[in-house]
Amino acid sequence: MPENDIAKVIVVGLDGLDPSIGATLMDAGELPHMAGLRERGGFARVATTYPAQTPVAWSSFATGTNPGGHGIFDFLHRNPETYLPDLSLCRFEQKNRFLPPKAVNLRQGTPLWELLSAAGVSSTVLRCPCTFPPDTLRGRMLAGMGVPDLRGGLGTSTFYTSGAEVAAGESEQIVRLEGRGPQIVTQLIGPRHPKTRADITAEITIELEPSKRGVTIRSAGRPRALRVEQGRWSEWLHVKFKAGRLQSVPGIVRFYLARLEPVLELYASPVNFDPGSLQLYPISSPADYARSLDRELGTFYTTGMVEDHTGLSNGRFGEDAYLDQCADVMRERRDMMLFELDRFREGFFYILFDTPDRIQHMFWRFREPEHPANGGAPVDEFRHVIDEHYRECDAIVGQALERADDRTLLIVLSDHGFASFQRGLNLNTWLLQEGLLVLERGARPGPGTAEFFHGVDWSRTRAYSLGLGGIYLNLEGREARGCVAAADAESVRSAIIGGLTGLGDPEREALAVRGVRARDELYSGGCVDRAPDLLVDFAAGYRAGWSGALGGIGADLFEDNVKKWSGDHVVDPSLVPGILLMNRPFRQNGPALTDLAPTILAALGVPRGPEMEGESLLS
Numbered sequence: 378m379p380e381n382d383i384a385k386v387i388v389v390g391l392d393g394l395d396p397s398i399g400a401t402l403m404d405a406g407e408l409p410h411m412a413g414l415r416e417r418g419g420f421a422r423v424a425t426t427y428p429a430q431t432p433v434a435w436s437s438f439a440t441g442t443n444p445g446g447h448g449i450f451d452f453l454h455r456n457p458e459t460y461l462p463d464l465s466l467c468r469f470e471q472k473n474r475f476l477p478p479k480a481v482n483l484r485q486g487t488p489l490w491e492l493l494s495a496a497g498v499s500s501t502v503l504r505c506p507c508t509f510p511p512d513t514l515r516g517r518m519l520a521g522m523g524v525p526d527l528r529g530g531l532g533t534s535t536f537y538t539s540g541a542e543v544a545a546g547e548s549e550q551i552v553r554l555e556g557r558g559p560q561i562v563t564q565l566i567g568p569r570h571p572k573t574r575a576d577i578t579a580e581i582t583i584e585l586e587p588s589k590r591g592v593t594i595r596s597a598g599r600p601r602a603l604r605v606e607q608g609r610w611s612e613w614l615h616v617k618f619k620a621g622r623l624q625s626v627p628g629i630v631r632f633y634l635a636r637l638e639p640v641l642e643l644y645a646s647p648v649n650f651d652p653g654s655l656q657l658y659p660i661s662s663p664a665d666y667a668r669s670l671d672r673e674l675g676t677f678y679t680t681g682m683v684e685d686h687t688g689l690s691n692g693r694f695g696e697d698a699y700l701d702q703c704a705d706v707m708r709e710r711r712d713m714m715l716f717e718l719d720r721f722r723e724g725f726f727y728i729l730f731d732t733p734d735r736i737q738h739m740f741w742r743f744r745e746p747e748h749p750a751n752g753g754a755p756v757d758e759f760r761h762v763i764d765e766h767y768r769e770c771d772a773i774v775g776q777a778l779e780r781a782d783d784r785t786l787l788i789v790l791s792d793h794g795f796a797s798f799q800r801g802l803n804l805n806t807w808l809l810q811e812g813l814l815v816l817e818r819g820a821r822p823g824p825g826t827a828e829f830f831h832g833v834d835w836s837r838t839r840a841y842s843l844g845l846g847g848i849y850l851n852l853e854g855r856e857a858r859g860c861v862a863a864a865d866a867e868s869v870r871s872a873i874i875g876g877l878t879g880l881g882d883p884e885r886e887a888l889a890v891r892g893v894r895a896r897d898e899l900y901s902g903g904c905v906d907r908a909p910d911l912l913v914d915f916a917a918g919y920r921a922g923w924s925g926a927l928g929g930i931g932a933d934l935f936e937d938n939v940k941k942w943s944g945d946h947v948v949d950p951s952l953v954p955g956i957l958l959m960n961r962p963f964r965q966n967g968p969a970l971t972d973l974a975p976t977i978l979a980a981l982g983v984p985r986g987p988e989m990e991g992e993s994l995l996s
Contacts, residue, residue, distance in 0.1 A: 393734030441989030445900030546691030741944025847909030
């Protein structure tokens with residue numbers, strides 16, 4: 378059929394859905410709706426981005442450019458003045474202490490919905506990464522990854538415990554509960570005050586009810602009395618944090634009661650923006666769109682990283698509780714999709730389901746009994762969780778298909794695939810061993826240098842790593858204490874490429890690094906200067922070590938990954954392509970994420986943007 382008979386384009390994004398797993402399950406008859414799309418229109422592995430990360434890849438989908446055009450290269454980037462990590466997706470600017478901060482989206486480039494709006498075509502965009510603050514468009518947008526919690530981070534939870542010695546885990550605050558009376562008065566930790574940066578809190582009272590296997594949380598919020606049963610997630614608590622006499626910040630939080638006796642253990646999710654209230658930082662466009670969804674569908678998660686994977690990683694609850702929460706997230710997102718598709722008549726519709734990515738990150742270890750994260754424990758109980766989730770995703774695709782008429786182009790797309798993550802390579806440790814990174818006298822790699830480049834002697838350091846596989850040169854005139862002259866930069870790059878390429882893991886007798894790529898051969902566009910100088914292509918089973926992401930120098934070059942975050946995709950991008958299915962024939966030879974925006978625009982009769990690199994895939 379010609380492209381101009383298409384009135385609607387529906388894109389169902391399934392983050393991290395792997396084409397090899399998908400093809401196997403389709404062949405086995407377990408994904409009937411995806412298999413039907415494969416027969417009707419086609420199936421292809423779609424090339425992802427360098428690196429294969431969610432915010433990078435979906436930004437290339439939206440803009441049709443490589444990361445050099447949109448400026449998102451990782452979750453983190455380094456500040457060359459301080460060498461410290463900053464979030465790459467958005468930032469908050471405050472001109473002076475008397476004015477409120479302003480949120481700024483750091484993604485550059487022109488997204489396809491902006492071109493559609495200029496052509497008079499409406500769009501509904503739900504939860505696309507790097508859309509906070511949301512773009513102004515003809516239609517509706519609910520922002521996705523990049524929306525912070527009320528504290529301005531990616532997701533900071535709180536763990537309440539009566540235990541004597543509990544250390545804070547990743548992205549977590551600990552509140553120790555004193556006394557064991559029937560009522561415990563404590564605080565819910567909210568945002569930081571915009572002027573003083575002190576925590577703003579709201580009082581809550583925890584009433585213990587051992588005979589009923591639960592607690593009741595009383596507060597000035599809504600509901601005033603919130604019941605929390607042991608082993609189950611609570612409903613939402615709507616709370617307002619008073620920032621001043623006439624100012625309050627609304628938020629929502631859920632609780633999970635892990636234990637009641639002999640030690641009380643109560644987990645509180647990151648405090649989300651309340652979608653039912655107007656916010657200082659809008660999370661939707663128009664600003665009241667989130668409120669309308671709240672009225673129609675009920676309260677929903679709003680943070681960019683919705684699934685509480687750190688609660689599972691930190692041992693605050695188990696796998697069953699995490700799966701229950703993921704199921705709630707999927708129901709919320711499915712309800713949004715069905716609500717919007719039932720009133721969708723023409724134009725562009727996009728929705729992202731993030732949960733496939735999070736499920737695979739946390740449950741990949743159960744597919745591999747020998748994975749270090751299992752510690753020899755049995756894996757049978759959760760061995761099939763990932764396959765079961767793919768079947769759930771297929772059911773969602775079926776519901777979208779039911780709402781696609783003969784003038785609809787339906788696209789099912791993932792941004793990347795997945796691989797095992799059994800071993801970490803500490804890149805800063807390798808640079809230290811090669812004499813390219815130097816520590817101050819007395820500093821040793823290990824706990825004392827676990828993050829933020831503690832102990833690094835910048836006057837003698839020529840290269841350093843930050844993020845998940847990026848390496849920067851310590852260049853004169855660019856970094857604050859740069860010592861590499863421009864004339865010497867190429868020799869340093871060559872030394873790193875030659876030394877890391879083909880690096881083996883002697884303990885495993887396996888290849889750890891397939892290659893190293895210079896940014897100039899990967900990227901083009903106005904944002905190239907933001908990129909790392911080099912990117913490491915890890916072999917399957919390997920990834921950058923945990924400490925290096927935040928500028929740490931690990932004690933060992935290689936380390937077992939014993940965390941529950943056991944699968945990953947930040948490897949050689951050629952190993953983790955995404956999945957692409959359509960209900961109409963399309964070019965299946967070598968499609969890339971940058972082809973999708975031109976494809977959607979062509980289907981709706983709108984010329985592609987001048988900066989877009991891909992071509993329409995429609996036959």
